[in-house]
Amino acid sequence: MTPPLALPRPVTVGAALSSAALIAGVAAFPSAALAQEEWDLYAENAWAIDQVNAEDVWATTKGEGMTVAVVDTGIAEEHPFLEDKNILDGESxxxxxxxxxxxxxxxxxxxxxxxVLYAAPEATVLPVRVYPTTADIGFSTGAGQNRFDGIRWAADNGANVMVIPWIEVMAGEDREPAPEFLEAVQYAIDKDIVVIAGGGNDPELDQVPNPASFPGVIAVSGTDKDGNAWSMNTTGPEIVLAGPADTMIFPIPQIVSFGEEDLYFQAAGTSAASGIVGGAAALVRAAHPDLDxxxxxxxxxxxxxxxxxxxxEELGFGLVDAxxxxxxxxVETVAENPLGYPMGEAGASGASPDEEPGSEASEEVVSTSDAAADNAADSGSGLTPIMAVAVALLLVAAAVVVWLVLRSRSRSKARVQPWQ
Structure with missing residues (x-):
C-alpha cells in the first residue's frame, strides 16, 4: 500500500528510512523511474479525474475565475507541471x-x-503557508495562531474555495477545539467560502479530527481505484463527501537543482481527496457564478x-460527481449552509460576504520560470552539493533534538497529524 501523502523523498523500494521517526510515511519507488522525464500528470492520474467525472464538464468550464486557497506548506515556485497554471503569490x-x-x-x-488542478485545470491556486515541513507539523501540539491567521487571510483575499488538508486530533477528556479555531473557520464560511478538509488517514481514530469535524465544513474521506471506500479512511458521522485517495502521482518542488532531482512522487491519502473535491467545488462555482x-x-x-x-460514515453522501x-x-436551493456552522449560526463570526476585504490578493499570476530565476538570485540557491548535505544534516539533527524534547510532552491534549 502506498503511504499517505507525505514528505516527497523518493527512495529505492525496500530501503530502510532512518528518519521514519520524524515524519509520516514516505512514498517508496525507484527514483530513476520518475526522475527527469516530464510526465503528463493528467494522463498519469486519469483514473482519479475520471472517477469524479471532472473532464466531462471541461468543455463548459475548467474552473477559470475561481480561486482555491490551499492552507498548507506552500506551493513550489518551480516545476514543469506548474508552468502554465494560475498561481498567486499567496502569503506565508x-x-x-x-x-x-x-x-x-x-x-x-x-x-x-x-x-485541485487535476479536477479544475484553470482554477487559480492561492497558497497560504502555515507549516514549514512534515516534521514541524508532527511536532505540533495543536493548531495554533498562525493556522487561524492563515485561514482568515485566505478568506479576506479572494478565496472562493478553501482546502485545509491537515488535521488536529483531540485527545483526553476535554476534546473541545480552541474557540479561535472554530471562529476562524466560521469566518471563512461567513465570507461565502466553501471550506473543505481532509478527514484523516487513520481508521483507528475514534472520531473525525478537526477541522473536518466542524459543522459547515465538507469533511472528505477517500475512495480506492475501484470507487470503494479507501482502507485507511478515518470514519464517522461527520464525513460529508468522498474523493479519490488511492495512489496518485504529484510534482516534487524543485528547490536546489544538481541536475538529478526527481520531478514526481507517488502517494495516497485524504489530503489528495480534499484537493480534488476542492477542484470540483471550483468547477461548480465557475459554472454557476450566481450561487453562494x-x-x-x-x-x-x-x-x-x-x-x-x-x-x-465511510463515504458521507457519496463520491463527489463534478x-x-x-x-x-x-437541485433544491437552500437559504443557509446545509451542513450547519462551526459556531452554531450564520454570521456568528461577525463577517459577511459583503464586507470589504482587509487586503487583496495579488492578481498577477506568477510565471514559474521567471519566479524561479528571481528566487535563485534572492536566496543564493547556487549551493554546492557539500553545503546542501551539511544543511540537510543540521536540519535532521535539530529535528531529532526537538523530537526528544517534545516527546516528554506526550500528555498534551491535542496534536496535529501531518498528512491525511
Missing amino acids: FVLSEEDSARFDTDGHGTGVSAA ASNVIQRLITTADDGGQGRT AAAVTATD
Whole structure:
C-alpha cells in the first residue's frame, strides 16, 4: 500500500528510512523511474479525474475565475507541471524560513494544489503557508495562531474555495477545539467560502479530527481505484463527501537543482481527496457564478454518488460527481449552509460576504520560470552539493533534538497529524 501523502523523498523500494521517526510515511519507488522525464500528470492520474467525472464538464468550464486557497506548506515556485497554471503569490505565516508561500520544502502543499488542478485545470491556486515541513507539523501540539491567521487571510483575499488538508486530533477528556479555531473557520464560511478538509488517514481514530469535524465544513474521506471506500479512511458521522485517495502521482518542488532531482512522487491519502473535491467545488462555482457557497455545497452533496447506500460514515453522501453537480437541474436551493456552522449560526463570526476585504490578493499570476530565476538570485540557491548535505544534516539533527524534547510532552491534549 502506498503511504499517505507525505514528505516527497523518493527512495529505492525496500530501503530502510532512518528518519521514519520524524515524519509520516514516505512514498517508496525507484527514483530513476520518475526522475527527469516530464510526465503528463493528467494522463498519469486519469483514473482519479475520471472517477469524479471532472473532464466531462471541461468543455463548459475548467474552473477559470475561481480561486482555491490551499492552507498548507506552500506551493513550489518551480516545476514543469506548474508552468502554465494560475498561481498567486499567496502569503506565508511561517516566520522561521523564507517568508514566501511560493516556497515548499516539503511537497505536501504542492501535492494538494496539484490535486485541485487535476479536477479544475484553470482554477487559480492561492497558497497560504502555515507549516514549514512534515516534521514541524508532527511536532505540533495543536493548531495554533498562525493556522487561524492563515485561514482568515485566505478568506479576506479572494478565496472562493478553501482546502485545509491537515488535521488536529483531540485527545483526553476535554476534546473541545480552541474557540479561535472554530471562529476562524466560521469566518471563512461567513465570507461565502466553501471550506473543505481532509478527514484523516487513520481508521483507528475514534472520531473525525478537526477541522473536518466542524459543522459547515465538507469533511472528505477517500475512495480506492475501484470507487470503494479507501482502507485507511478515518470514519464517522461527520464525513460529508468522498474523493479519490488511492495512489496518485504529484510534482516534487524543485528547490536546489544538481541536475538529478526527481520531478514526481507517488502517494495516497485524504489530503489528495480534499484537493480534488476542492477542484470540483471550483468547477461548480465557475459554472454557476450566481450561487453562494451554501448552494454550491448543496449541489455537491445532493448529486454525489452514494451507490444506493444513502449517507454512510465511510463515504458521507457519496463520491463527489463534478459533472452531476455542474449540470443537475433539479437541485433544491437552500437559504443557509446545509451542513450547519462551526459556531452554531450564520454570521456568528461577525463577517459577511459583503464586507470589504482587509487586503487583496495579488492578481498577477506568477510565471514559474521567471519566479524561479528571481528566487535563485534572492536566496543564493547556487549551493554546492557539500553545503546542501551539511544543511540537510543540521536540519535532521535539530529535528531529532526537538523530537526528544517534545516527546516528554506526550500528555498534551491535542496534536496535529501531518498528512491525511
